[in-house]
Each structure stands twice: as C-alpha cells, then as structure tokens.
Amino acid sequence: MRGTITPAGFGVLAGVVVTGTAAGVLRFPELAVLAAGGAVALLCAGALVSRQPTFTVEIEVTPVRVGRGEPAIASVTVRNTGNRTVTGPVRLRLPYQTGSGPASEPAGGASGGTGGRTANVAEAEVRSLRPRAQRMIAVTLPTARRGVLRVGPAELVSSDPFGLFARTQQQGGPAAVHVYPVVEPLAPLPSTRAGRPDGLPVDSASQGGVTFHRLREYVPGDDPRHVHWRSSARTGTLLVRQYVDPAEPATTVLLDTRRRAYPPGDPGLAAFDAAVDAAASVLLASARLRYPVRLSTTAGLRLTFNGGRADETAALDVLAGMDLVGAGPPGSDSGDDGDGDGGPSAEQTLVAAVRGSSRRAIGTLALISGTEDAPATVSAAAVAVGFERVIVVRVGESDSTSSLGGGRLRVLDVRGAAGLAALWPAPAGGGRSSLDGLR
Numbered sequence: 001m002r003g004t005i006t007p008a009g010f011g012v013l014a015g016v017v018v019t020g021t022a023a024g025v026l027r028f029p030e031l032a033v034l035a036a037g038g039a040v041a042l043l044c045a046g047a048l049v050s051r052q053p054t055f056t057v058e059i060e061v062t063p064v065r066v067g068r069g070e071p072a073i074a075s076v077t078v079r080n081t082g083n084r085t086v087t088g089p090v091r092l093r094l095p096y097q098t099g100s101g102p103a104s105e106p107a108g109g110a111s112g113g114t115g116g117r118t119a120n121v122a123e124a125e126v127r128s129l130r131p132r133a134q135r136m137i138a139v140t141l142p143t144a145r146r147g148v149l150r151v152g153p154a155e156l157v158s159s160d161p162f163g164l165f166a167r168t169q170q171q172g173g174p175a176a177v178h179v180y181p182v183v184e185p186l187a188p189l190p191s192t193r194a195g196r197p198d199g200l201p202v203d204s205a206s207q208g209g210v211t212f213h214r215l216r217e218y219v220p221g222d223d224p225r226h227v228h229w230r231s232s233a234r235t236g237t238l239l240v241r242q243y244v245d246p247a248e249p250a251t252t253v254l255l256d257t258r259r260r261a262y263p264p265g266d267p268g269l270a271a272f273d274a275a276v277d278a279a280a281s282v283l284l285a286s287a288r289l290r291y292p293v294r295l296s297t298t299a300g301l302r303l304t305f306n307g308g309r310a311d312e313t314a315a316l317d318v319l320a321g322m323d324l325v326g327a328g329p330p331g332s333d334s335g336d337d338g339d340g341d342g343g344p345s346a347e348q349t350l351v352a353a354v355r356g357s358s359r360r361a362i363g364t365l366a367l368i369s370g371t372e373d374a375p376a377t378v379s380a381a382a383v384a385v386g387f388e389r390v391i392v393v394r395v396g397e398s399d400s401t402s403s404l405g406g407g408r409l410r411v412l413d414v415r416g417a418a419g420l421a422a423l424w425p426a427p428a429g430g431g432r433s434s435l436d437g438l439r
Contacts, residue, residue: 004165004166004167004168005164005165006159006163006164006165006166008162008163008164009042009045009163009164009165012038012041012042012164013038013042015034015035015038016035016038016039016042019031019032019034019035019038020032020035020039023035041162041164042164044160044162045160045161045162045164045165046160046164046165048160048161048165049158049159049160049165049166049167053080053082053084053086053090053129053158054080054081054082055078055079055080055081055082055156055169055171056078056079056081056171057076057077057078057079057153057154057156057171057172058076058077058079058172059074059075059076059094059151059152059153059154059172059173059174059175060074060075060077060175061073061074061075061141061151061175061176061177062075063177064175064176064177064178065177065178065180065313065316065317066143066177066178066179066180067143067179067180067182067183068143068144068145068146068179068180068181068182068273069143069144070143071140071143072140072141072143072149072177072179073138073139073140073141074094074096074122074138074139074141074151074152074175075136075137075138075139076092076094076136076137076138076139076154076172077134077135077136077137078092078126078129078134078135078136078137078156079132079133079134080129080130080131080132080133080134081132082131083131084131085128085129085130085131086126086128086129089125089158089159089161090125090126090129090156090157090158091123091124091125091126091156091157091159092123092124092125092126092137092154092155092156092157093121093122093123093154093155093156093157094121094122094123094124094139094151094152094154094155095119095120095121095151095152095155096119096120096121096122096141096149096150096151096152097119097120097149097150120142122139124137124139126156141177143177143179145179145273146179146180146181146273146276146277146319146320147179147320147321148176148177148178148179148320148321149176149177149178149179150174150175150176151174151175151176151177152172152173152174152175153170153171153172153173153174154170154171154172155168155169155170155171156168156169156171178316178317178320178321179320180280180316180319180320181273181276181277181279181280181316181319181320181417182277182280182281182416182417183277183280183281183284183417184277184281184417184418184420184421185281185285185421186281186282186285186420186421186424187285187424187426188251188285188286188289188291189251189363189364189389189425215228215231215239215240215241216239216240217237217238217239217240218238218239218240222240223240226240226241227239227240227241228240228241250286250291250292250293250363250364251282251283251285251286251291251292251293251294251363251364251365251366252293252294252296252357252363252364252365252366252387253279253282253283253293253294253295253296253366253368254296254297254298254353254354254357254365254366254367254368255275255276255279255295255296255297255298255322255368256275256297256298256350256353256367256368256369256370256377257272257297257298257299257322257323257324257325258298258324258325258326258349258350258369258373259324259325259326260326260372260373261350261369261370261372261373261377262275262324262370262372262395263370263371263372268324268370268372269324271370271371271395271396272324272370272395274395274414274415274416274417275368275369275370275393275395276319276322277416277417278368278393278395278414278416278417278420279295279319279366279368280315280316280319280417281417281420281421282366282368282393282420283295283305283315283319284312284315284316286307287305287307287308287311287312287315288307288312289307290306290307290308291307292304292305292306292307293305293307294357295315295318296353296356296357297322297353298325298349298350298353299325300353301318302356303315303318350369350373350376350377350380351379351380351383353380354367354380354381354383354384355383355384357384363387363388364387364388364389364390364391365381365384365387365389365390365391366391366393367380367381367384367390367391367392367393368393368395369392369393369394369395370394370395370396371394371395371396371397371413374394377392377394378392378409378411381409382409388408389408389409389410390408390409390410391409391410391411391412391425392409392410392411392412393412393414393420394411394412394413394414395414395415395416396413396414396415397415398413398415399413399414399415399419399422399423400412400413400423401413401423410425412424
C-alpha cells in the first residue's frame with residue numbers, strides 16, 4: 001500500500017503557500033481565508049485517505065488457452081474485508097501485457113513493433129461495497145495477436161472526494177492466457193525409408209507397425225497377443241514385442257526466428273505470426289495422429305513430440321510464446337546477427353540450425369521463414385542431408401510453389417497458413433489426412 005498526493009493536491013498545496021505568503025505580506029484577510037480553506041481541504045482529504053479500506057482481490061481468466069481471435073475473460077472479484085462500508089471513489093486498474101521480454105510502449109507507440117511486451121491497463125469503478133460484500137468485474141482480454149497474455153496483479157486506487165490524495169493497493173496474483181496460433185489441417189507426409197533397418201530411431205519409434213523393433217516390459221493396455229512368453233518365462237518379467245512402421249511420417253519443423261528474415265515493424269510481426277501458424281499446422285498434422293515430430297528454431301530450441309493430447313498442448317504453449325530473436329532492426333541487412341559483437345552472421349546461424357536438425361535426419365524437413373532473406377533460406381535448406389524431402393515455406397505476399405533438386409527440395413511461397421494448406425503436397429498413396437485426428 002502506498003499513498004501519493006495527486007496533481008490536484010499539488011495545485012491546492014501551491015495555492016495555500018502562495019495565498020498564505022501573500023496574505024502575510026499584503027495584509028489581505030481574504031487571502032488568509034483562502035489559504036486556510038485550502039489547508040483544511042488538504043487535512044480533511046488526508047484524513048479520509050488515511051482510513052484506507054481493506055480489500056482482497058482474486059483474478060481468474062477463462063479460458064487459460066484460446067485460439068487467436070477467440071474470446072477470453074478476466075474475472076476480478078473484489079471483496080471488502082473491512083468493518084465499514086466503502087463509499088468513496090475506488091478505481092480498479094488491471095494491467096495486462098502481451099509477448100515476452102522487456103515492457104515496451106503500448107500498441108502503436110514508439111516501440112515501432114519491434115517485439116517485447118506491450119503494456120495495457122483496463123480500468124473500472126468499484127461502487128459502494130458493504131462489509132464482507134464482494135463484487136465481480138469482467139474484463140474482456142485482447143486475443144487478436146498470438147502470444148502469452150499476462151494479467152495482473154490488480155491495483156485498487158482509493159481517493160478522497162476532492163481528488164487531492166490517492167492511495168494504491170496491489171492485490172491478486174498474476175494470471176496468464178496462452179493465445180494459440182491458427183492451425184490449418186494438413187496431411188503428414190509418409191516416409192519411404194527408415195533411419196535404421198528395423199524401423200524408426202529408438203527415440204522416435206511408434207507402435208502399431210509391421211516390423212519387429214524390440215522387446216520391452218508390458219504396460220497396461222498392451223495387446224496380449226504381443227506377449228513373448230518364452231522371454232517372459234526366462235527373465236521372470238512379462239515382455240511384449242514392439243512393432244514399428246518404417247513408412248510412418250517423421251517430420252522435423254525448423255522455425256526461423258531471426259529478426260532479419262522478416263519485414264520491419266508491424267508487417268514483420270504479422271509475417272512472423274503467420275510463420276508460427278504454418279509451423280503449428282505442420283507440427284500438429286503429425287502430433288494429432290501420434291506420429292513423431294521434432295520442433296527446432298534458429299535460436300537453439302530443440303523439442304521432440306511423440307503425439308497425443310499432452311504433447312499437442314505442450315507444443316502449442318511453446319509456439320504461443322515464440323518471439324523474434326536479434327537485437328538489430330527487422331529486415332536489417334547487416335552482416336552480423338545484429339548485436340555488434342562479431343558473432344556468426346545471420347546466414348551462418350540459419351545453416352547451423354539446418355545442420356543441427358540433420359543429425360538424426362529422417363522423413364521431411366519443413367523450414368519455415370520469411371521473405372527478407374529468401375536466397376539464404378534456400379541455400380541453407382540445400383545443405384540438409386538425410387531427409388527424403390525438404391520443404392521451404394516462405395511467408396510473404398504471394399502464393400506459389402516451385403521444386404528444386406529433382407523434386408527433393410520444394411519451395412512454397414504463402415501468405416499464411418491458409419495458403420500453406422492449399423499448396424501443401426498430398427501424401428502419396430492417399431495417406432490419412434490430419435483431419436482424421438480432429439474427428
């Protein structure tokens with residue numbers, strides 16, 4: 001709790017000093033009356049604010065995870081825990097911030113759309129509140145932009161009727177809302193060969209295929225027909241056969257988070273949001289059907305998902321908080337990474353990320369980037385070895401497709417995830433669509 005004198009209070013205080021001094025020098029009793037009146041007003045206002053009401057505040061956001069553009073509400077419950085009715089003016093201030101990193105100017109301010117958090121405040125009046133009574137105030141949260149929306153803690157500002165003094169209480173723990181990217185239905189592309197003769201690599205193999213992979217310990221839910229009785233009798237532990245399908249889709253998604261790969265300002269942020277939409281669409285196409293998928297970024301992030309509802313939520317949480325990386329301005333043509341420390345160039349960073357993704361290469365590599373560094377993106381994709389196919393997705397102003405390297409490298413220029421869904425290659429042989437995982 002902290003108390004401050006308002007600008008109006010400073011004005012009254014200055015008036016008291018000026019009129020009091022003038023009354024003493026000029027011997028005008030009228031000025032002395034004005035000074036006395038101002039002093040009494042200050043004393044009364046200070047006495048009223050000193051009897052600060054006692055509140056507790058609870059913040060609850062519903063839902064905690066939403067798609068971009070879907071409604072989200074912050075419910076703020078203010079409870080009067082004191083013994084007297086609150087009749088004075090009390091204003092609720094609920095700050096919320098989008099994005100990550102250091103706070104920046106509000107939307108449209110001097111930040112110029114260079115990333116970081118954007119701070120905003122929602123305000124509402126709390127009217128007369130009896131002892132032990134409570135009031136709930138609903139605040140609509142903005143979800144037009146992808147990101148992690150941080151809400152609270154709330155501030156309750158009490159003031160006197162004259163507005164000369166104000167006192168602020170900070171109450172309620174912070175809450176967060178994950179605003180997910182838009183996901184378009186895509187079909188995962190099957191593999192025609194595996195990383196090893198017996199199927200997929202051990203860390204990414206999935207059950208349900210026709211090729212024997214290994215024996216493992218039985219877990220509830222396994223098919224009893226797969227129990228290997230001879231090995232179970234020999235070891236004293238119930239063992240089952242694990243099978244894999246060498247042609248299962250295995251996908252690696254590499255998201256370019258370099259700031260220079262996207263246009264400057266707000267158009268660059270919008271293009272990056274579209275790139276995240278595309279990455280989410282490709283990733284969830286496999287994860288929703290329980291196929292193995294890896295997510296990498298040029299900033300060094302490496303995550304593996306084996307599918308299922310928990311992995312789907314974890315992947316969307318990560319993508320919701322994804323931000324551009326690099327201290328330089330968006331679209332900068334500088335040779336280094338923008339920090340001026342002589343580090344690797346932006347193209348070297350991209351090539352290193354592609355090579356890092358190729359260490360356990362199998363299936364499809366989807367490299368998703370912007371259009372500001374298009375030649376470097378294609379050159380970096382060409383060094384990806386081991387993958388059966390490489391798909392470069394460049395988010396820009398047009399929708400087109402082209403093939404390089406005998407069809408192994410395909411370049412898709414799209415406006416957003418919707419354009420990607422139209423140009424995404426269909427699986428050979430009429431494989432299952434990711435729409436099946438949504439039913």
